[in-house]
Amino acid sequence: MSMSESIKVRPYDPSMRDEWDAFVDASNNGTMFHKQAFLDYHAAGRFEFHHLMFYEGDKLIALLPGGLKDNGREYWSPVGASYGSLVTKNLAFEKSLALVDRLLRHGREAGWRNLYMIPPPLIYSVDYQQHVEYAMLYRKFGFELHYISHAIDLKHGHDFLRHFDKTARKTVRKVLREKKLTIRESDDYESFYPILLENKARRNATPTHSLEDLLRLRELMPEHLRLLLVYLDDEVIAGSLLFLCNNKVVLCFYNMLRYEFEHLKPIYLIMYETVRQASEQGYEWVDIGVSQMPNDPDPMTPALSLINFKERFNAAGILRSTYHYNFEQEPA
Numbered sequence: 001m002s003m004s005e006s007i008k009v010r011p012y013d014p015s016m017r018d019e020w021d022a023f024v025d026a027s028n029n030g031t032m033f034h035k036q037a038f039l040d041y042h043a044a045g046r047f048e049f050h051h052l053m054f055y056e057g058d059k060l061i062a063l064l065p066g067g068l069k070d071n072g073r074e075y076w077s078p079v080g081a082s083y084g085s086l087v088t089k090n091l092a093f094e095k096s097l098a099l100v101d102r103l104l105r106h107g108r109e110a111g112w113r114n115l116y117m118i119p120p121p122l123i124y125s126v127d128y129q130q131h132v133e134y135a136m137l138y139r140k141f142g143f144e145l146h147y148i149s150h151a152i153d154l155k156h157g158h159d160f161l162r163h164f165d166k167t168a169r170k171t172v173r174k175v176l177r178e179k180k181l182t183i184r185e186s187d188d189y190e191s192f193y194p195i196l197l198e199n200k201a202r203r204n205a206t207p208t209h210s211l212e213d214l215l216r217l218r219e220l221m222p223e224h225l226r227l228l229l230v231y232l233d234d235e236v237i238a239g240s241l242l243f244l245c246n247n248k249v250v251l252c253f254y255n256m257l258r259y260e261f262e263h264l265k266p267i268y269l270i271m272y273e274t275v276r277q278a279s280e281q282g283y284e285w286v287d288i289g290v291s292q293m294p295n296d297p298d299p300m301t302p303a304l305s306l307i308n309f310k311e312r313f314n315a316a317g318i319l320r321s322t323y324h325y326n327f328e329q330e331p332a
Contacts, residue, residue: 003098012051031245033081063087085119096131115325144322150315168312230266238266
């Protein structure tokens with residue numbers, strides 16, 4: 001029996017929720033987006049979820065959150081989340097290859113035509129390894145898309161401000177010195193959300209989440225959400241919703257401001273406070289999110305002004321890639 005034949009696939013059902021989420025917490029590359037507690041915020045029937053669990057005997061070795069599209073002919077991991085793909089502990093390469101082979105066999109048996117996987121970037125892993133990704137490429141997965149995200153390495157600890165560029169350092173120090181603005185953690189999503197709507201409308205876009213979605217997420221996994229709001233006197237003029245994705249990475253999911261107060265530089269205060277808190281609390285990275293032009297015909301078109309702004313805070317580009325396997329192009 002080959003190693004892949006010893007791996008069994010079981011569809012997830014809600015009775016397995018505790019086992020699933022505990023495995024994500026103990027995994028090498030799991031995030032809050034892989035948890036059933038996160039996926040539960042979606043209204044019933046919004047997606048055709050089809051999560052998979054992989055076992056060797058009675059031992060759970062991998063999870064795959066995802067769902068079916070195109071009448072069951074396409075499988076996407078994730079659906080309804082930012083990151084998906086196979087969640088594992090620190091597997092040896094041979095077992096990673098066997099796991100990918102078992103997934104592909106499951107896809108053939110299920111009649112899939114296409115399989116899409118979006119793993120979290122490498123910085124989200126406890127131990128840096130890409131065995132599963134290499135196994136997918138070896139088995140002739142291709143790339144569908146690449147996005148560029150930017151993340152701040154927190155290796156400088158409390159000395160992080162010195163590594164911001166000159167403009168950012170000067171601006172942050174001026175904002176702190178003048179004390180016109182204050183920033184603090186809040187649960188006031190109702191004040192934050194209209195600012196989010198206004199910001200997205202400027203780019204002919206809408207938020208990924210409704211206000212009800214965010215309140216539901218706060219209820220389901222409060223330990224993973226942090227809302228920072230910037231005040232001018234008692235008025236909210238900016239804010240950032242942070243996702244504490246795992247023990248390594250804080251993700252700035254939404255950074256927003258009221259543009260009539262842009263001259264006060266509240267986003268600089270948000271970036272300073274986010275990095276300061278994340279560093280003090282033992283995180284290793286602050287992910288500031290992707291930087292693409294949302295309405296460009298080419299979805300990979302970089303938003304250069306946004307990238308330039310992020311680089312002021314010592315952020316570096318990291319890839320967020322979509323892997324694609326076409327079952328119809330397999331050799332006969």
